[in-house]
Amino acid sequence: MIHHVENPALEIHDLTVSYDKKPVLWGVDLTIPNGALCGIIGPNGAGKSTLIKSIMDLIPLNSGYVKIFDKELDEIRKKISYVPQRESVDWDFPASVLDVVMMGRYSQLGLFKRLRKADRDAALSALEMVGMEKYAKRQIAQLSGGQQQRVFLARALTQNPEIYFLDEPFAGVDAATEKAIIQILKNLSEEGKTIIAVHHDLQSVETYFNWVIMLNLRLVASGPTSEVFTPQFLEETYGGKLTLLSEVGELVKERGFHAREKQ
Amino acid sequence: METLIEFFSFEYPNIKYVVFGTILLSISSAVVGCFTFIKKKSLVGDVVSHAVLPGICISFLASGSKDPFLLIIGAFVSGWISIVVMDAITRNTKIKEDAATGLALSVFFGIGILLMTYIQHSGNASQSGLDTFLFGKAAALIGVDLLAFSIIAVIVLVVVFLFYKEFKLISFDPQFAKVIGLPIRRLEIILTSVTVLAVVTGIQAVGVVLMAAMLITPAAAARFWTNRLSKMLIIASVFGAFSGISGAFISYSTPSMPTGPWMVMVLSIIALFSFFFAPGKGIVINQWRRFKIQRQLLEENLLKTFFKIGESNNDYFREIETNDIGLARTFSTGQLTKGLRKLNANGYVEKVGNAWRLSKEGHDKGKRITRLHRLWELYLTKYLRIAPDHVHEDADTIEHVITPELESRLEQLLNYPTADPHDSTIPSRN
Numbered sequence: 001m002i003h004h005v006e007n008p009a010l011e012i013h014d015l016t017v018s019y020d021k022k023p024v025l026w027g028v029d030l031t032i033p034n035g036a037l038c039g040i041i042g043p044n045g046a047g048k049s050t051l052i053k054s055i056m057d058l059i060p061l062n063s064g065y066v067k068i069f070d071k072e073l074d075e076i077r078k079k080i081s082y083v084p085q086r087e088s089v090d091w092d093f094p095a096s097v098l099d100v101v102m103m104g105r106y107s108q109l110g111l112f113k114r115l116r117k118a119d120r121d122a123a124l125s126a127l128e129m130v131g132m133e134k135y136a137k138r139q140i141a142q143l144s145g146g147q148q149q150r151v152f153l154a155r156a157l158t159q160n161p162e163i164y165f166l167d168e169p170f171a172g173v174d175a176a177t178e179k180a181i182i183q184i185l186k187n188l189s190e191e192g193k194t195i196i197a198v199h200h201d202l203q204s205v206e207t208y209f210n211w212v213i214m215l216n217l218r219l220v221a222s223g224p225t226s227e228v229f230t231p232q233f234l235e236e237t238y239g240g241k242l243t244l245l246s247e248v249g250e251l252v253k254e255r256g257f258h259a260r261e262k263q
Numbered sequence: 264m265e266t267l268i269e270f271f272s273f274e275y276p277n278i279k280y281v282v283f284g285t286i287l288l289s290i291s292s293a294v295v296g297c298f299t300f301i302k303k304k305s306l307v308g309d310v311v312s313h314a315v316l317p318g319i320c321i322s323f324l325a326s327g328s329k330d331p332f333l334l335i336i337g338a339f340v341s342g343w344i345s346i347v348v349m350d351a352i353t354r355n356t357k358i359k360e361d362a363a364t365g366l367a368l369s370v371f372f373g374i375g376i377l378l379m380t381y382i383q384h385s386g387n388a389s390q391s392g393l394d395t396f397l398f399g400k401a402a403a404l405i406g407v408d409l410l411a412f413s414i415i416a417v418i419v420l421v422v423v424f425l426f427y428k429e430f431k432l433i434s435f436d437p438q439f440a441k442v443i444g445l446p447i448r449r450l451e452i453i454l455t456s457v458t459v460l461a462v463v464t465g466i467q468a469v470g471v472v473l474m475a476a477m478l479i480t481p482a483a484a485a486r487f488w489t490n491r492l493s494k495m496l497i498i499a500s501v502f503g504a505f506s507g508i509s510g511a512f513i514s515y516s517t518p519s520m521p522t523g524p525w526m527v528m529v530l531s532i533i534a535l536f537s538f539f540f541a542p543g544k545g546i547v548i549n550q551w552r553r554f555k556i557q558r559q560l561l562e563e564n565l566l567k568t569f570f571k572i573g574e575s576n577n578d579y580f581r582e583i584e585t586n587d588i589g590l591a592r593t594f595s596t597g598q599l600t601k602g603l604r605k606l607n608a609n610g611y612v613e614k615v616g617n618a619w620r621l622s623k624e625g626h627d628k629g630k631r632i633t634r635l636h637r638l639w640e641l642y643l644t645k646y647l648r649i650a651p652d653h654v655h656e657d658a659d660t661i662e663h664v665i666t667p668e669l670e671s672r673l674e675q676l677l678n679y680p681t682a683d684p685h686d687s688t689i690p691s692r693n
Contacts, residue, residue, distance in 0.1 A: 056442045077444040089436045093301060094492045103432050107443035112425055139490035159443070 001233070003223030005033040007070075009163055009194040010055070015064035017047070017054045022253035023062070024050050025215075026245065030222040032196065032211060034069075037189040039199040039208060039225075042215035043238050048198045049085065051215060052167050056082050068163060078107055081161035083152050085168050091140050097151055098123055098136040104158035119158075126157040131180055146177030153181060164188065166197040182208050205229055217245050266516040277405060278515060284404035284413060285507035285522065288468050289477065291416040293503030294423050295461040296478035297485070297496050298454060302434045305479045306361075307346065310368045311462045312474030314345030316375025319396055320382060329393065331411035335463055342459040345371050372471070399470030401511065401522035412464045419457045419464070423496075430454055431492055468507075469523035476527045477503070484534040487541035506530045561594075561602045563632050563663055566611060568592045569621050570629030579626050582618035634690045636662040637683035638673050644684045645677065651684035 008031035015028040025047040032038055040048045053059045055066050057073050068076050081104070101123040102115055109115065127133045130150040135143070143151065149169060156164060164185075170178050182204075185195050189210075196213075199205065205212060205225065212229050214220040214237040221228040221237075251257075273279040299308050315338035322337025323329065345367045352363040379397070382390050395403055404412065423430065429450050432440045441447050458478075465477045485498035510526030539547045568591050573579030585599060594602070603619060606612045611625030621629065639658040643649045649657075665673070674680075674692075683689055 053438075056438075058438055058441060074444070077442070080442065082439060082442040084436065084438050088438060090303075093435045094486065094490050094495050095431075095435065096491060099431075099491070100435070103436070103439065104443075106428060106432055106440075106445070109428075111429065113428075115428070141490070155439075 001221045001223055001228055002030055002219060003227065004031045007034065008032055009034040009036065009069060010196065011067040011070070012051075012055070013064050013067070015051075015054060015066065016062040017050055017059055018062055018252075019050060019059070020253070021256070023249045024217065025054070026218045028064070028215075028219045030213065030219060032194065032213075032222075034194055035189060035192045036194055036196075036211040037185060037209050038194070038196045038211035038213060039205055040196065040213045040215060041199050041202065041205060041237070042220075046216040046237075048215055049167050051213075052082075052165050052196070052198060056080075056165060078159075079162040081156035081159045081164050083156050083164065083166040083169060086145065086148050086152065086171065088167075091143070091148060093140065095140055096136070097127070097132065097138050097140060097143070100140055100151055101126055101136075101154045101158060104155040107159065122158045123154070126154040127151075129157055129184060130154045144174070146173040149173045149181065150177060153184065157184075161193070163194040164196065166195070168198045168200065170199065170201065202234070217249075267512070270512050270515050278511070280409050281402055281404050281522070282508060282511045284409045285401050285468055285511050285526065286504045287413050287416040287507075288464050289481075289503035289507035289526065290500045291419040292461045292465040292474075292477040293481035293485075293499040294496050295419060295458050296480075297482040297492070297499050298423075298430055298434055299458060300479055300482035300486070301492070305475070306364045307349075308458065308462060308478035309475035310345050310349065310364055310371070311342040311459050312466055312471050313368050313375070314371035315339075315342045315459075315463055315466065316396065316471055317341050317371055317378055319393070320375060320378035323382065323390070323393060324378070327387070331408045335411060335415065338463040338466075339456075339459055341371065342462060343455070346455055346459070375471075395470075396466055397470050397472070398521075399466060399468050399473065399523035401468040401526075402514065404467065408467065412467050415460050415464045419461050422453065422457050426450065426453060427493075427496075468510075469527055473523060473527045476530060480527070480530040480534050481506075484530070484537040487537040487544045502530065502533050506533070558605070560663055561598055562606055562609075562611070563628070564592065565594070565599075565602045565606060566621075566625055566629035567632045567636070567662075568629075569612065569619075569625065570633050573621065573626070573629075574633075580621055582615050582620050584618045588619075630690045632662050634692070635665050635670060637687060637689045638670070638677065638680070639665070640683050640685070641677055641680055641689070642673055654684065 010030075010032040012028055012030050015025060016023060017025040024045075028051065040051060042048050050059060054061055055068075055073075057066075066073065068080060073080070098120070102119055104126070105115065105119040105122060109119070124133060124136060127136055130153050132147060132150050132154060135147065135151075140148070140151065149172075153166075153169065156166075166185075169181055169185075173181070185197070185208075189195055197209075199208065206229060209225055211223070212225045213222045214228065214233055216237050221233040270278060273282070296308065299305055318337035318339070318341025319334050320337075321341070322334050325337075326333050349360075349363045349367045352358050352366065353360050358366070379394065382393060392403070429440075429445055432445065433447050433450050433454070437447055440450075462474055462478070466474050469477055481499035481502040482495070484502055485495045488498050489495050506526040506529040509529040510522045510524075513525045514520045514522040537545065539545050542548055565588065568588055569583065570579065572583055572587065572591055573581065585603065588594065588603075589596075589599060603612065606625065607614055607619075610622055611628060612619045612621055636658045639661045640651070640654040643654040643657060644651050681689055
């Protein structure tokens with residue numbers, strides 16, 4: 001069941017994406033309402049992170065398009081924030097917590113400009129929101145997994161965006177951090193911001209999210225949690241894999257086809 | 264000493280030029296090297312430095328002159344091509360990055376040597392001196408060459424200064440950089456270009472073979488001293504500049520000594536020193552810290568044992584034989600002798616014939632450790648619900664760690680207890 005909305009915050013139209021030439025997302029078509037707190041769920045290898053990355057234009061699309069507030073990504077980058085997976089960077093990098101958080105301000109500053117006092121203030125108040133103000137001077141290698149995730153969230157907060165995309169914000173974090181992060185996300189959602197997060201733990205889906213996207217190589221369901229987070233769709237998402245679909249995917253890769261014929 | 268004064272008075276303009284040139288080249292390589300280092304692309308510098316050789320040769324063959332600007336253009340182009348080739352190999356074939364690096368390096372260098380040999384045997388009179396690029400010749404940094412290489416070094420430094428914040432972000436988190444709309448492809452191209460330029464200028468001083476050291480060694484050494492990229496760039500620059508001056512001085516004071524290799528030697532010594540002695544990360548410093556902890560543990564354990572023996576006899580200041588200490592708690596003979604000698608020297612115990620006696624200070628210290636041990640045992644049983652017969656080992660470590668502030672909090676939390684889980688008395692604070 002795919003629940004479409006008018007004037008969506010995010011619109012994905014007929015999206016097909018391949019990874020290493022193998023199609024990993026087939027014909028995803030969905031809309032997310034403004035202000036939704038949305039979880040993307042599905043088994044390992046279902047294409048959850050791939051979906052986020054293709055929305056962020058980090059992976060080329062085979063077909064389809066993505067619109068955010070009815071605009072192309074390039075027109076609206078300043079209203080978007082992306083929180084990548086914690087493991088995607090090297091935490092041994094020579095930088096302090098404050099250095100990393102201030103990176104969120106680079107887009108507003110533009111090329112050649114030096115960081116200003118105001119950027120520092122914004123970074124410090126973002127750190128305060130995630131409860132990390134005491135760690136501003138700390139070298140990032142000395143942080144725990146949960147603290148690293150908070151730093152990444154703080155970096156996103158400094159951008160003051162309208163829509164957040166978070167790739168597995170709860171992966172490998174302690175319970176206290178998870179609680180703190182979801183509270184921040186809920187507050188943001190109440191302020192009218194749209195939040196889309198990849199999520200793993202089915203237990204907490206109903207308490208965390210008011211909208212759910214269920215993926216398994218294709219879109220199984222997208223809609224309000226109360227309507228789509230049902231045994232039937234869970235069975236369809238997590239139950240029997242669509243073996244035919246993944247076998248065809250393998251075949252496409254082996255034979256060197258393109259997932260969509262070039263027009 | 265005289266040579267030193269003579270050297271630094273820059274009486275001879277040539278010395279001034281050579282020193283100025285080597286410093287500038289070293290700094291630009293060091294600064295760019297920091298970025299290759301943190302991007303984990305250290306070997307790229309090595310590939311580029313070898314890959315510029317065919318460019319230099321082709322440039323010479325085409326123009327027939329040794330005009331530094333023409334040679335630099337040739338070097339720049341072939342250095343760039345080597346990077347493009349490396350990327351293309353890793354992206355389009357199953358060959359991984361390490362093999363692609365090795366391939367690019369050897370193929371380009373092979374072609375370079377081939378062309379160089381051809382030029383040397385071609386009988387072209389103006390070719391002499393072209394082989395300085397192989398091993399470098401800082402002393403040749405005069406006149407138009409100096410001007411050319413200095414201009415490029417300055418360009419490199421200015422570009423890094425202007426794009427510092429962007430280079431930092433694309434090195435740390437390129438995906439985030441792309442999402443916030445930085446032109447990461449163009450920035451990568453600029454960063455790669457300044458890397459190639461730094462290499463092209465650096466080989467003038469140290470040559471193709473040693474160039475990688477000029478890029479990476481200052482960065483690697485600087486990384487030991489700081490956790491901030493901005494400071495790392497400054498420290499690496501200072502190391503680079505110092506190596507430049509030292510190299511120039513050594514080759515000036517000892518005529519048969521080459522500048523370039525000495526610059527690399529000095530850098531290596533700095534790197535080794537950092538590796539062993541840098542605070543927080545240096546091996547020697549860490550060993551020293553470990554050694555001090557070991558000694559502290561031994562001393563405190565001995566004092567605790569003294570205190571406990573005194574406790575069971577109700578006489579803390581009685582004379583105790585070395586053997587009796589060994590019976591109360593396992594110490595190796597070496598530990599006993601060494602530890603007791605140290606305690607004696609520090610005034611915690613006194614030697615009385617063959618036996619030992621606690622001093623007032625030794626008694627207080629032993630008492631405090633015993634107290635912390637028992638407080639912690641109580642805390643573990645009460646708050647972590649660990650069985651009383653399982654808490655001893657843990658407390659044996661933690662007793663050495665707890666600070667007076669933590670001690671007060673622990674006491675308060677446990678409501679000023681008097682007995683531990685084994686019903687031993689928790690000695691009062693003094």
